[in-house]
Amino acid sequence: MSKPRTVLSIDVGGTKMLAALVRGTEIVDTHRMPTPREGDPAQWLTVLFGAIASWRGAYGSVGAAVTGIVDNGQWSALNRKTLDIPDGFALTETIERLAGVPVLAANDAHAAAWGEYAFGAGNREDIVFLTISTGIGGGVVLNGRLLEGLAGHFGQSRSAEWPDDALEDHISGHWIARQAAPHQSGATARDVFSAARDGHDWARQIIATSAERTSLLCRNIQLSLDPRRIVIGGSIGLAEGYLAAVDRGLEAVPPRLRPSLHAAALGENAGVIGIADLAERQQNLRENQR
Numbered sequence: 001m002s003k004p005r006t007v008l009s010i011d012v013g014g015t016k017m018l019a020a021l022v023r024g025t026e027i028v029d030t031h032r033m034p035t036p037r038e039g040d041p042a043q044w045l046t047v048l049f050g051a052i053a054s055w056r057g058a059y060g061s062v063g064a065a066v067t068g069i070v071d072n073g074q075w076s077a078l079n080r081k082t083l084d085i086p087d088g089f090a091l092t093e094t095i096e097r098l099a100g101v102p103v104l105a106a107n108d109a110h111a112a113a114w115g116e117y118a119f120g121a122g123n124r125e126d127i128v129f130l131t132i133s134t135g136i137g138g139g140v141v142l143n144g145r146l147l148e149g150l151a152g153h154f155g156q157s158r159s160a161e162w163p164d165d166a167l168e169d170h171i172s173g174h175w176i177a178r179q180a181a182p183h184q185s186g187a188t189a190r191d192v193f194s195a196a197r198d199g200h201d202w203a204r205q206i207i208a209t210s211a212e213r214t215s216l217l218c219r220n221i222q223l224s225l226d227p228r229r230i231v232i233g234g235s236i237g238l239a240e241g242y243l244a245a246v247d248r249g250l251e252a253v254p255p256r257l258r259p260s261l262h263a264a265a266l267g268e269n270a271g272v273i274g275i276a277d278l279a280e281r282q283q284n285l286r287e288n289q290r
């Protein structure tokens with residue numbers, strides 16, 4: 001088996017951007033910065049590549065895992081509240097111009113699903129990956145194949161209770177922060193988990209409501225796809241006590257219908273490791289076709 005080559009992975013989420021030099025499952029170097037809320041994706045990417053200019057020459061391809069939908073290298077938002085991306089942004093073309101090497105782009109939760117399937121808690125079995133983060137994303141690996149396009153976009157689900165809203169707008173990090181505003185002005189989701197740890201009932205109730213709704217979502221995923229396991233990731237999904245609260249919400253579910261929940265073994269690196277492997281596979285395919 002040849003030694004894996006170094007890939008530049010970038011993970012652009014609704015709250016942060018993570019750049020990493022990845023070799024197989026080894027993270028060689030990282031750079032983090034908040035995802036700008038002003039400007040456009042070309043400006044965000046230019047700033048990010050400026051910050052990692054010293055890495056040029058250290059990687060032979062780029063994997064880009066981004067919040068939103070990626071169709072043939074074109075990037076669009078499904079929920080502009082999660083990140084306001086213009087429709088059909090030329091993502092791979094822009095990154096190829098900045099990096100000067102081939103680029104593979106995919107949805108962030110899809111990339112993380114592949115990372116967890118291949119190297120993490122997925123154990124190379126059929127899985128659904130669910131990230132509870134700024135929004136709610138997901139990825140599905142069935143019979144060793146990562147489903148693309150809209151597949152896994154559980155955060156965009158509609159419900160009878162909120163027919164005009166994306167489900168994530170009533171569960172995720174942005175929702176948690178909005179619920180906290182009357183109790184702690186300017187609170188982020190992270191602040192809410194700190195307040196809950198410090199014993200504040202208002203914070204514990206917000207988290208309990210979010211977790212309860214995630215339990216329901218997991219039950220519906222199980223009935224739709226019947227995966228061996230649902231791997232949970234994301235800044236909220238991996239926050240202290242959240243997964244346990246989601247699991248408690250499933251205690252009364254009959255065993256055959258009950259999802260088997262597992263924490264993402266690769267944590268916040270699932271996306272960059274997953275997209276690096278997908279980019280490396282595409283690069284090998286290109287070279288074998290020459």
Ligand code: BMX
Binds near residue numbers: 013131133
């Ligand atoms: C939204 C959607 C998904 C994304 C998910 C998690 C947008 C911009 N994003 O449902 O594509 O996977 O949020 O995104 O429509 P994150 O930023 O929380 O990782």
